[in-house]
Amino acid sequence: MSVVRDLRVLLRLPNFRRLLAVRLLSQCADGVYQVALAAYVVFSPEKQTSPAAIASAMAVLLLPYSLVGPFAGVLLDRWQRRQVFLYGNLLRALLACGTAVLVLAAVPDWLFYASALSVTAVNRFVLAGLSASLPRVVDDERLVVANSLSPTAGTLAATVGGGLAFGVRLLADGSEAAVVAFGAVLYLCAALASLRMSRELLGPDPDLVSQRLIMALRTTAHGLAEGLRHLAERRPALRALTAVGLIRFCYGALFVTVLMLCRYAWSSTESEGLALLGLAVALSGAGFFAAAVLSPWAVRRFGPFGWMTVCTASAAVLEPALGLTFAPVPFLVAAFLLGLITQGAKIATDTVVQTSVDDAYRGRIFSLYDVLFNVAFVGAAGVAALMLPPDGRSAPLIVLVAVIYGSIAVALRGERAKG
Numbered sequence: 001m002s003v004v005r006d007l008r009v010l011l012r013l014p015n016f017r018r019l020l021a022v023r024l025l026s027q028c029a030d031g032v033y034q035v036a037l038a039a040y041v042v043f044s045p046e047k048q049t050s051p052a053a054i055a056s057a058m059a060v061l062l063l064p065y066s067l068v069g070p071f072a073g074v075l076l077d078r079w080q081r082r083q084v085f086l087y088g089n090l091l092r093a094l095l096a097c098g099t100a101v102l103v104l105a106a107v108p109d110w111l112f113y114a115s116a117l118s119v120t121a122v123n124r125f126v127l128a129g130l131s132a133s134l135p136r137v138v139d140d141e142r143l144v145v146a147n148s149l150s151p152t153a154g155t156l157a158a159t160v161g162g163g164l165a166f167g168v169r170l171l172a173d174g175s176e177a178a179v180v181a182f183g184a185v186l187y188l189c190a191a192l193a194s195l196r197m198s199r200e201l202l203g204p205d206p207d208l209v210s211q212r213l214i215m216a217l218r219t220t221a222h223g224l225a226e227g228l229r230h231l232a233e234r235r236p237a238l239r240a241l242t243a244v245g246l247i248r249f250c251y252g253a254l255f256v257t258v259l260m261l262c263r264y265a266w267s268s269t270e271s272e273g274l275a276l277l278g279l280a281v282a283l284s285g286a287g288f289f290a291a292a293v294l295s296p297w298a299v300r301r302f303g304p305f306g307w308m309t310v311c312t313a314s315a316a317v318l319e320p321a322l323g324l325t326f327a328p329v330p331f332l333v334a335a336f337l338l339g340l341i342t343q344g345a346k347i348a349t350d351t352v353v354q355t356s357v358d359d360a361y362r363g364r365i366f367s368l369y370d371v372l373f374n375v376a377f378v379g380a381a382g383v384a385a386l387m388l389p390p391d392g393r394s395a396p397l398i399v400l401v402a403v404i405y406g407s408i409a410v411a412l413r414g415e416r417a418k419g
Contacts, residue, residue, distance in 0.1 A: 003147055004221050007141055015137040018196045020150060023084050023130050027154040029089075029186035031161025033096060036179035037116055039169060039274065040103060042263055051388040055381035063375040079127045081202035082194055088126045088193035095119045096184035103177040114138075130154075133202040161186070166274065174270065174386055223307045226248040227365050230358065234291060236305075240352040241369060242407050244345055245376045250315070250401045252380030254323070260392025261344060266328050276328065280335045287339020295347040296342070304348040311341040313347075316406035323398040325414060346373075 010016050099115040130150070165179045172178035231238050256279050267273035298307040318337055324331040331356040349369075355366050363414040387397045 010138065010142055010149065013137060015197060015201060016146065019130065019133055019137050019202070020153065021193045022089075022190055023150055023154045025190035026085075026089060026123075026126055026130075026184055028157040028161035028164070029092070029096075029160035029183045029190060031163075032165040032179060032183035032307070033116075033119060034158075035162045035165035036169075036176050037184060038277075039110070039165075039179065039270075040176040042259055042262075042273075050058075050390065051256055051260060051381070051385035051392075053109065055378070055385040057116075058252075058256075059378045060383040063132070069373075074264075077202070080199055081133045081204070082197050082199050084125055085130045086174055086191050087196035088122050088129075089187045089194070092119050092122050093124075093184045093187035093191065095122075096180055096187060100177040100180040100184065103180060126260055126303040127154075128373050129202075136202050162278075166278070170227070170271075185229040192285050224368065227368055231365055231368070232354050236367065237353045238357045238409070240304070240349040241372060242314070243347040243412055245372045246404055246408055247312065247315075247345050248373050248376040249380040250404055251338060252377035253367060253384045253397060253401055254319070254338060255393065256384035257323075257333065257376075257388060257392050257397065258389055258392070261326065261328075261331065264391040265326065265393060279308040280332055283332055283336040284339035287341075291340045291343035291347060292334075295344045298344065299348055299351055304351045305347045305412050307398075308345045309409050311345045312405045312412065313339045313409040316402050316409055319405060320398055320402040323401075324395060326393045376411075 041053050041225060056092060094117050099112070099119065102112050102115055122175060123129040134146050161183075165182070168179050168182045169175065169191055231241070234288075261279065262273040262277040262280070263270075295307065298310070300309060301307075315338060319334060322337075325331075351367065353365055384397060387400075388394045
């Protein structure tokens, strides 16, 4: 009941509501844009999609978060955050309009990816700024609740945006340009929503900026290097991160496989393929939710490394049993199970890192963790691009993923025995 009361209090705070509105509109637009990108790269009737094209799209969507993320905070502590939301979303609206024009003009893929890369790169600043701004609109007592509510609401908004994108695409007779243009309108609305807050409200305070920009960037890079050295001295955290990076690699390879199967093997039309992909993503998301419910009990019962061992050993058996059929129903079952396994292992890894890394280094280690997570996913897409045939049916890739899962389970069992 106290949580419900806190939520009611938060929603009575005008500035919290205004900041939340910017988040919801921004992330809804992100969901629209990401579906438009996926539809253009994978499901456009005029394009013969390849695993290499999918790998390129994933790199565009994920690598900016990894490369820009650790340094975004340095700039956000110097720029007025309200202005970041205003000009960042205006810039994304303009760039998204440019992307729509490029789609209509049927330009070379590299030019389209360059435009999409620009949009997603700005996103890192907006999302980090939203998190950094919360303490300016919420008191310390309710900050934890606000930190839980805002990102969750943003994720739901992105999901709604994805659904809206499917609706716009259907109404526009499959036009990805129309979907991208709709995303641009939402970015514009997010920019206008930020004007409801005063320019100085979200900080930072100019008199608290102590370092010059170049020095601050150097300090950040030096801090990440120190974090790597500290991680090398904390073997449980290092092994857990290595394991979760490999698990993320497996998930990424299978995700590309499902994309190709939905596009060519399981459907006769682009719309049918998109519907199957949406179902697979929804089931994987349900697996993530199941992991959030199950993992606290499992970590207490087996320990973090024990739970990761259970997850990876199960995947080593179930993934080839279901995946080698290359049939929709077994693969959809696998999507749920692998969502549970991947997120369960991540929750256990979070626990290991939080308990074995010194507090002074924890933020830097989690920044590196974020880089590892996204780079592993993009790397998996690259490997899948080399191994997958056009229809997505690759028994060697399924077997390779099973072997990786099994190897992780064996290694983690040894780590559990040491613990």
